[in-house]
Amino acid sequence: xxxxxxxxxxxxxxxxxxxxxxxxxxxxxxxxxxxxxxxxxxxxxxxxxxxxxxxxxxxxxxxxxxxxxxxxxxxxxxxxxxxxxxxxxxxxxxxxxxxxxxxxxxxxxxx
Amino acid sequence: xxxxxxxxxxxxxxxxxxxxxxxxxxxxxxxxxxxxxxxxxxxxxxxxxxxxxxxxxxxxxxxxxxxxxxxxxxxxxxxxxxxxxxxxxxxxxxxxxxxxxxxxxxxxxxxxxx
Numbered sequence: 656x657x658x659x660x661x662x663x664x665x666x667x668x669x670x671x672x673x674x675x676x677x678x679x680x681x682x683x684x685x686x687x688x689x690x691x692x693x694x695x696x697x698x699x700x701x702x703x704x705x706x707x708x709x710x711x712x713x714x715x716x717x718x719x720x721x722x723x724x725x726x727x728x729x730x731x732x733x734x735x736x737x738x739x740x741x742x743x744x745x746x747x748x749x750x751x752x753x754x755x756x757x758x759x760x761x762x763x764x765x766x
Numbered sequence: 767x768x769x770x771x772x773x774x775x776x777x778x779x780x781x782x783x784x785x786x787x788x789x790x791x792x793x794x795x796x797x798x799x800x801x802x803x804x805x806x807x808x809x810x811x812x813x814x815x816x817x818x819x820x821x822x823x824x825x826x827x828x829x830x831x832x833x834x835x836x837x838x839x840x841x842x843x844x845x846x847x848x849x850x851x852x853x854x855x856x857x858x859x860x861x862x863x864x865x866x867x868x869x870x871x872x873x874x875x876x877x878x879x880x
């Protein structure tokens with residue numbers, strides 16, 4: 656079946672550092688979504704992307720829809736303690752209109 | 767505005783006992799509804815989704831079932847829980863109009879089967 660490869664699996668960073676994570680697939684998607692999940696909570700939508708090449712920002716977060724429509728990345732600039740959590744990508748398949756999820760990137764900020 | 771309520775927040779159940787988790791959505795009509803499960807430190811696994819009252823699609827064979835008795839109510843059930851049913855269960859909704867791919871999640875139920 657369709658899969659999304661999300662990397663890295665986890666990141667240990669210093670406060671103030673920039674963060675980058677990405678999702679790739681062998682399949683084409685027509686929508687990419689990025690979510691953040693705080694511990695013990697449900698994921699919250701951060702950014703939605705609908706066109707190949709689209710670059711969208713939400714505060715310190717920036718995400719891009721890859722030109723090939725098979726990948727997307729999320730960048731966080733100047734990380735702060737409240738950025739910790741698990742970040743998920745999700746792609747909407749053009750073949751069956753199902754949402755396919757990445758396995759998540761766990762962000763940990765070193766004290 | 768739309769809100770989604772999911773309860774209970776935590777649940778500890780013995781093996782073999784029944785399960786009922788409830789989810790309700792307010793502020794929207796005829797939403798798509800979803801049940802996901804998340805194992806500790808893992809990604810999201812879609813269990814069931816529903817596009818309307820009484821319409822349930824199952825994504826994986828399992829010990830669980832889902833029902834949608836009302837437009838904005840989605841229930842996850844089991845007659846006899848297994849140890850492997852432990853996990854974090856999330857209910858979500860999406861709109862059937864416009865860009866319905868955006869999912870909005872409840873706060874989750876942490877289920878421990880002992």
